[in-house]
Amino acid sequence: MMQNHKMDTEDAIKRWDSLADALTAKYTEQGDVHREVLLNRVLLSLLGSVKDKRILDAGCGEGYFSRILAEKGAEVVAVDYSQKMLDIARKRTSAGYAIQYYHGNVEDLPFLESETFDVIVSNMVLQDLSGYKEAIQEMYRLLIKGGVFIFSISHPCFITAESGWVKENGKKLFWKVNHYFEEGVFEQPWPKNAQNGILLFHRTLTSYFKTIKETGFAVEEVVEPKPSQEMIQKYPEFEGDLRMCQFLVFKVKKQIVAD
Numbered sequence: 001m002m003q004n005h006k007m008d009t010e011d012a013i014k015r016w017d018s019l020a021d022a023l024t025a026k027y028t029e030q031g032d033v034h035r036e037v038l039l040n041r042v043l044l045s046l047l048g049s050v051k052d053k054r055i056l057d058a059g060c061g062e063g064y065f066s067r068i069l070a071e072k073g074a075e076v077v078a079v080d081y082s083q084k085m086l087d088i089a090r091k092r093t094s095a096g097y098a099i100q101y102y103h104g105n106v107e108d109l110p111f112l113e114s115e116t117f118d119v120i121v122s123n124m125v126l127q128d129l130s131g132y133k134e135a136i137q138e139m140y141r142l143l144i145k146g147g148v149f150i151f152s153i154s155h156p157c158f159i160t161a162e163s164g165w166v167k168e169n170g171k172k173l174f175w176k177v178n179h180y181f182e183e184g185v186f187e188q189p190w191p192k193n194a195q196n197g198i199l200l201f202h203r204t205l206t207s208y209f210k211t212i213k214e215t216g217f218a219v220e221e222v223v224e225p226k227p228s229q230e231m232i233q234k235y236p237e238f239e240g241d242l243r244m245c246q247f248l249v250f251k252v253k254k255q256i257v258a259d
């Protein structure tokens, strides 16, 4: 159920700080298993060549995606609001990577100059903060004209308060969704058995789309990632991801408007 008291980005970040070690313990150079199976392939194909591009990784976490981008020749600025996540990112990044890490809230990054990034990537961050409109507007400010913003979020039509598999004798019958039109914050049952789990700020697909459009972005692509057969063979537990969709990925472009 939605929480009935006000929770904001600051509450959310305290939880990221306290859960950072546990949440990143199983990360490999591909991130966690959801990133390996569902997200990385989509993000990289939407990005195309990143060589010599200046890229902002907004909400970089422990930094695996920044490192992938730097290995592919990008110059990366990586920002996260959790000091603990940044400490882990710095430890996992060896010298020689073209990555600058900064502590900052992606809703407002006054230390970064306007129109200085070719591309911005934000992997699974916008559903974790209260000011998504401010964050999308801030990304717009930071991009050059014609620059692209690629972001993934929990799929708002499937991941809601009280969503999940309905099972019978351990068999997945169907995926249930509840409270779709109730925008607000709820505590996720993640990580399992955590006292204070990660917060999810739910808003409808319409709200995301409206904000993107009103900010001045044009939508170039929308992708709902599905596991490949190869990935299902490697991780059979992802078979259910052919019946529902956990993530949604947008590629939007800052339009070049005549002055």
Ligand SMILES: C[S@@+](CC[C@H](N)C(=O)[O-])C[C@H]1O[C@@H](n2cnc3c(N)ncnc32)[C@H](O)[C@@H]1O
Pocket: 009, 012, 013, 016, 031, 058, 059, 060, 061, 062, 063, 064, 065, 079, 080, 081, 082, 085, 104, 105, 106, 107, 122, 123, 124, 125, 128, 129
């Ligand atoms: C689901 S993790 C994703 C991390 C990384 N992008 C990845 O894919 O592994 C969400 C990250 O967003 C960060 N975050 C949440 N709200 C933020 C904000 N307002 N500004 C910057 N980072 C934020 C959290 O600290 C956390 O590291």
